[in-house]
Every structure is written in C-alpha cells, then in structure tokens.
Amino acid sequence: MNLIQWNRAGFDSPFNELDLLQNEINRLFDNDLFESRRPGVGAAPLVDFAEDQDTYYLYMDLPGVNKKDIDITISRNVLIIKGEKKALKDVEEEKVYHNEIWYGNFERSISLPDTADDSKITAELKNGVLVVTIAKKDSVKPRQITIKTQK
Amino acid sequence: MKKENIIVPAGKISSTKDKITLQLEMPGVEKNDLDITLENKLLKIAGKKNIPDHKNGWLHRERREGSYRKEYYLEEEVDDNSIKASMENGILTLTVDIKEKAKPRKVMITG
Numbered sequence: 637m638n639l640i641q642w643n644r645a646g647f648d649s650p651f652n653e654l655d656l657l658q659n660e661i662n663r664l665f666d667n668d669l670f671e672s673r674r675p676g677v678g679a680a681p682l683v684d685f686a687e688d689q690d691t692y693y694l695y696m697d698l699p700g701v702n703k704k705d706i707d708i709t710i711s712r713n714v715l716i717i718k719g720e721k722k723a724l725k726d727v728e729e730e731k732v733y734h735n736e737i738w739y740g741n742f743e744r745s746i747s748l749p750d751t752a753d754d755s756k757i758t759a760e761l762k763n764g765v766l767v768v769t770i771a772k773k774d775s776v777k778p779r780q781i782t783i784k785t786q787k
Numbered sequence: 788m789k790k791e792n793i794i795v796p797a798g799k800i801s802s803t804k805d806k807i808t809l810q811l812e813m814p815g816v817e818k819n820d821l822d823i824t825l826e827n828k829l830l831k832i833a834g835k836k837n838i839p840d841h842k843n844g845w846l847h848r849e850r851r852e853g854s855y856r857k858e859y860y861l862e863e864e865v866d867d868n869s870i871k872a873s874m875e876n877g878i879l880t881l882t883v884d885i886k887e888k889a890k891p892r893k894v895m896i897t898g
Contacts, residue, residue: 682849682850683847683849683850684838684845684847684848684849684850685845685846685847685848686839686841686844686845686846687841687844687846688841688844692846693839693841695838695839695850697814697815697850697877698814698877699812699813699814699876699877699878700812700876700877700878701876702876724799724810724878727801727808727810727880727882728803728808729801729802729803729808730801730802730803730804731801731802731803732799732800732801733800733801733802734798734799734800735798735799735800735801736797736798736799737797737798737799737810737812738797761876763814763815763816763817763837763874763876763877764812764813764814764815764876764877764878765814765815765877
C-alpha cells in the first residue's frame, strides 16, 4: 500500500481547509484507492518471485482462470502476464446470495533480472496457481573449475 | 509450535430450488490437503496453501502462506447427507440438497 503524505500547509482558514480536504479526496480517488494495478486487488493478482542456482520461479494466484484465458509475453526482459478471469458460470444458479469472487481483466508486468534467459521460459497452471519458470543464463550459473597439476 | 496463518477465502453462495452451491477460491490447495467436516450443522472447511519452500531464494513475496479456513452454519432445510465437494483449478465447489419439504410448493385451490 502506498503511503500518502498529508499536506499540512495552509491550514489557517476554514475555507482553505475545505479546499485542501477536497484536493486530498480527489487525490485519493485519482491515483491511490482506485488504482487498478495495485497488487492483490483483483486486477493485479498476487505474485511471488524466487530463484535457485539455475532458475527463476514466478508464482501467481489465478483461481478459476482457464489456461486459454491467460496470455504470457516477454519483450526486452519484461514479462507480461495478462488475461481474463471470467465469472464462475459452471454451476446452475437462480439466486446469488453472496459473492466475493472478483472477475474481470488482470495484468501484471515483471522486470526480469538481466541474468534471466528469456528464451527458456515454461509456464504451468496447477491448482489455480500459475507457475512460470525462467532459466538463468549459462554465464551466471556456478561452474566447477578444475585445477590442473603440472607434471 | 509455530502459529499458523489463517487465510479467509473469497466465496460465493448461490442456489436453485433444489440445491445450494458454495464456491471458494483456494489457489494452491491440493485435493489431498483439504479437510471438510460437517458436524451438528457446522460446516468447516480447511485447506493448506501449498507454497514451495525456496528458503533464502525468495526475491519478492506478496502471497500469504498459511491455511484457508471458513465455517458455515447450515440451515435446517438442507440435507446434510447430500453434501458433495469438488476441487478444480483452485476453486472448491460444495453442493447441498434442499430437503423436499422445504422446497417451494404450489398450492392448488380446490372447490
């Protein structure tokens, strides 16, 4: 969550104060609360990123999203995952009492480290989690150096 | 013992005249890690979120580790024995039948 700096300048007249408050409210609506790309708020699914010796791993929670509705592209080491989460339609329903399940378009872009080899990417969808694996470039993998002995 | 994080899954409840359907978002839960119990009309759903252990290899984290938990109290009108569960693509779907006598009936006017 972004921290919002409260502007305390000009709190001398009640009218100024109202103006400032209005500005603050506008600001909240413009670029913070309703920012569609904020992680975790539906449109920007939550992501984890990890590495081991020779691979990077990206995990994204996408429950109920079909494989065919996910689009993964890479360009200049920026990985873009976008798609559509459709409303759950697989059950017969006449009445909906309660629905907290978000649906709509989502998108996240992730800048990969320079050491990622963008030609070696695989993706798998398992239990509602998208797992993208990206190999590291050979040049950054640890190598064993053998010591030659002089005869 | 380490205290386990509890994650409340997002859910949807819908019905037809014959059954009630409950759907919960539980990404990362294997079918075998689900624990669903129904006792005295109290339906308890629990499922461990499976997050691989990267130890020191994490570079960025947003997803929460822990277990999904949710409880529902079933009304008298549903038939406890009819409960069915399925798990697909991170969505748990539970259905329970509405008892015959609780269904809406058409009353015929005689005379």
